[in-house]
Amino acid sequence: MHRAMPSRGAAKESVASRFRRELLQRCSGWRTERYCAKWSDDSYGDTMNISERKRKILKAVVDDYIERGQPVSSKDICSTYLPDVSPATVRNELSALESMGFLSQPHVSSGRIPTQRAFRLYVDDLMELKPLSDTDIQIIDSYFDHKLTSVEEITRSVAQVISELTNYTSVVVKENGADMKIEKIKVLELLGDNALVVIVTSGEVLKDNIITLPKGIDEDGIETANKWLNKMFVGKYMSEFTDVSEPMEQITAEFSGFRDLYAQIVDVIRKIKQHGDKDVYTTGRSKILDYPEYTDVDRAKDFLTKLDRKEDLADMLTDTNDLEFTVKIGQEDDNLPVGCSLVSAKISINDTTLANAGVIGPVRMDYTKVIGVLEHIGTILDNIKADALLIEGDTPKKLKKKKGH
Amino acid sequence: MHRAMPSRGAAKESVASRFRRELLQRCSGWRTERYCAKWSDDSYGDTMNISERKRKILKAVVDDYIERGQPVSSKDICSTYLPDVSPATVRNELSALESMGFLSQPHVSSGRIPTQRAFRLYVDDLMELKPLSDTDIQIIDSYFDHKLTSVEEITRSVAQVISELTNYTSVVVKENGADMKIEKIKVLELLGDNALVVIVTSGEVLKDNIITLPKGIDEDGIETANKWLNKMFVGKYMSEFTDVSEPMEQITAEFSGFRDLYAQIVDVIRKIKQHGDKDVYTTGRSKILDYPEYTDVDRAKDFLTKLDRKEDLADMLTDTNDLEFTVKIGQEDDNLPVGCSLVSAKISINDTTLANAGVIGPVRMDYTKVIGVLEHIGTILDNIKADALLIEGDTPKKLKKKKGH
DNA sequence: GTTAGCAGTCGCACCTCTTGAGTGCTAATT
DNA sequence: AATTAGCACTCAAGAGGTGCGACTGCTAAC
Numbered sequence A, B: 001m002h003r004a005m006p007s008r009g010a011a012k013e014s015v016a017s018r019f020r021r022e023l024l025q026r027c028s029g030w031r032t033e034r035y036c037a038k039w040s041d042d043s044y045g046d047t048m049n050i051s052e053r054k055r056k057i058l059k060a061v062v063d064d065y066i067e068r069g070q071p072v073s074s075k076d077i078c079s080t081y082l083p084d085v086s087p088a089t090v091r092n093e094l095s096a097l098e099s100m101g102f103l104s105q106p107h108v109s110s111g112r113i114p115t116q117r118a119f120r121l122y123v124d125d126l127m128e129l130k131p132l133s134d135t136d137i138q139i140i141d142s143y144f145d146h147k148l149t150s151v152e153e154i155t156r157s158v159a160q161v162i163s164e165l166t167n168y169t170s171v172v173v174k175e176n177g178a179d180m181k182i183e184k185i186k187v188l189e190l191l192g193d194n195a196l197v198v199i200v201t202s203g204e205v206l207k208d209n210i211i212t213l214p215k216g217i218d219e220d221g222i223e224t225a226n227k228w229l230n231k232m233f234v235g236k237y238m239s240e241f242t243d244v245s246e247p248m249e250q251i252t253a254e255f256s257g258f259r260d261l262y263a264q265i266v267d268v269i270r271k272i273k274q275h276g277d278k279d280v281y282t283t284g285r286s287k288i289l290d291y292p293e294y295t296d297v298d299r300a301k302d303f304l305t306k307l308d309r310k311e312d313l314a315d316m317l318t319d320t321n322d323l324e325f326t327v328k329i330g331q332e333d334d335n336l337p338v339g340c341s342l343v344s345a346k347i348s349i350n351d352t353t354l355a356n357a358g359v360i361g362p363v364r365m366d367y368t369k370v371i372g373v374l375e376h377i378g379t380i381l382d383n384i385k386a387d388a389l390l391i392e393g394d395t396p397k398k399l400k401k402k403k404g405h
Numbered sequence C: 001g002t003t004a005g006c007a008g009t010c011g012c013a014c015c016t017c018t019t020g021a022g023t024g025c026t027a028a029t030t
Numbered sequence D: 001a002a003t004t005a006g007c008a009c010t011c012a013a014g015a016g017g018t019g020c021g022a023c024t025g026c027t028a029a030c
Helices: A008-028 A030-040 A045-049 A052-068 A074-080 A087-099 A116-126 A134-143 A151-166 A219-233 A248-254 A256-274 A285-290 A297-308 A310-318 A367-382 B008-028 B030-040 B045-049 B052-068 B074-080 B087-099 B116-126 B134-143 B151-166 B219-233 B248-254 B256-274 B285-290 B297-308 B310-318 B367-382
Strands: A169-175 A182-189 A194-201 A205-212 A278-283 A325-329 A340-349 A352-362 B169-175 B182-189 B194-201 B205-212 B278-283 B325-329 B340-349 B352-362
Touching: A052 A074, A052 A087, A052 A116, A074 A087, A116 A325, A134 A151, A134 A367, A151 A169, A151 A278, A151 A352, A151 A367, A169 A285, A169 A310, A169 A340, A182 A219, A182 A256, A182 B182, A194 A256, A194 B194, A194 B205, A205 A256, A205 B194, A205 B205, A219 A256, A278 A310, A285 A297, A285 B297, A297 A310, A297 B285, A297 B297, A310 A340, A310 A352, A325 A367, A340 A367, A352 A367, B052 B074, B052 B087, B052 B116, B074 B087, B116 B325, B134 B151, B134 B367, B151 B169, B151 B278, B151 B352, B151 B367, B169 B285, B169 B310, B169 B340, B182 B219, B182 B256, B194 B256, B205 B256, B219 B256, B278 B310, B285 B297, B297 B310, B310 B340, B310 B352, B325 B367, B340 B367, B352 B367
Parallel strands: none
Antiparallel strands: A169 A278, A169 A352, A182 A194, A194 A205, A325 A340, A340 A352, B169 B278, B169 B352, B182 B194, B194 B205, B325 B340, B340 B352
């Protein structure tokens, strides 16, 4: 699952080819069930046997619909995509595609619009991935150019740049709940009997937890406690601390005063792990209103309220098994707003997944562009200088930057 | 500016009376200029000389318009608010009020809608503040019932409860940039040569800043540094550290190795202060779509994009001089979305202002309710047990809670 | 298998007409 | 002098009708 960083020319290839490879995995694994559920109603085999011309026409319909958002007529297809055949021929094919469940007509004398199933096939098979424009690459690069001091900062930047480039709403889920190795732990006395617990892990600094100190402990006591806590926690994984009671005898023997402290910290760890402690960032919520299918207030409302349910968003984005890209179209996920799709990708640095980033937009969103953007961001971050991130890295290798000319 | 916590019965009085008192201040101070700018065009004196009946009718129009959102007819007023006079009489009065600039007609055969000026008078003078319902009080109380561990948590809760109760969008600005007294400072070694700076002030724990340690410093060195940093910073106010160069000779004499460290921390403090480091939380953005005046997509879009400009929101909310309540109506503030008003209040605990909380809703929002909610939240927080907050308090007094029966 | 031609469907923009909820004005009433 | 009934007037909004045009499906010829 490690992303290579080839030269840009080769990278173009890699986008397409990796994506294809993942699609193969997808179709042989659990994902088939998830994604192809609807297809089993009628013949999935058909999909494989569609004539080349039908595929071409279907692709044309989807491309056109993505661009213009309006029913596509047989004439449209002929004039722009297939000038060699007559509209009548195309009409026959369209009619066949409709009975196969790929197209539908809002009313009898209108053009065709692609069904959810058509979009599925399009994303899996038909669409062509194009390289990002130089301007886009420059914009992305400029976001990750300087020293990045925290995963949170990266997360925010990712959300912002995605939304800026794609013109859709972006969602990034920072998952603090991964089972991380504890590198350092420190209790810091605050005012009163409160204290701040700072836990440094292999991927992140967790510093938002507050506990109550044992009565009557003084500065020296805290120092001793810190030494002892380091001995207890450092080098272990967070998952090892599920049960409070276990090492209690040992503690009683050593420093009976720290029982409560220990319990509290285990509790903090458990809370971080269990509750997941996922932070969800969304940017560009209002962008959906740019698209005509959301001029309807009820739809807009549905969109915005669904975006407010952070847990659902987190679920959708993290429910990706171990694919790097995931595309959910329309009703394939109940938590998606009506008429929306989600494209999401993993964001990892040094093989550690830091977050999942995604785009939520209308079903007819520009998948090519969106995947291109996500791919480039993924590649950049995977190659970022690790020590800029409080994460232990092997070779401090400077991020490769490409100027426009 | 300290809020008293009287018994609930008396509290009702206090809401109204304090608000009136502040309005008096408002009208004698700078605020007159700000708020009454529009009035000086035509005769402001008129406002004072409106007959009692005109005031009654104007109030009726605004009340009705707030409730139904539609032009108010003379008949409406008679049937609901002034049954003793005939519609014709009311029509005469309405006509007079219109020529005074308080009312307007969408078209000649429709009822009247209040102008911005009418809302101003309404808020300043006409509306009656009613006590919150018991259910509402209970809901608010339940939000601040348990131990609150950070200002951030409070801020989020405030945003949420406001939006829940009022059904408008809430905005809370947490201002970390206030000139706070430094109570404690600590540098915490992370991985690599990075370190976390934790600054405990009288109101908040600032723990999101990362610096680079001097080369070759070891654990003992950090401990010495921490002792020395405490000596340098503790007890002073953040504003005292504006210039890096000043105490440099002194440092060179004492511990020349800490020059860089000192500079970095001063820089952190300066950044916190200058850049303001205001955190802005918004909740219930989509609620505006519940109101018919925002079924128009362009308006909705305007609303949502204005809400994305965090700095502007922060400016609007903090630009309140030292009033506890501020109401900005329609175009009185350029940064407000079209057709919106803002009601904001200070949130303080123990005379320290922690945040400004506000509601952004349509101009015809239910000011009475909104002010009631903000007032109650303010009172509750002002009386919260301070040490639950990492803030030094005098008497640990338990939050008074009132059951429904 | 492809295509030209034609009949048929239906959304949409445009028009007119009617209705009714308002007003302002005037003259009578208190 | 203030109030009110009555009436003429205005205008938004909805209902119904019409024509246009953008499509399709079908059929018969190529």
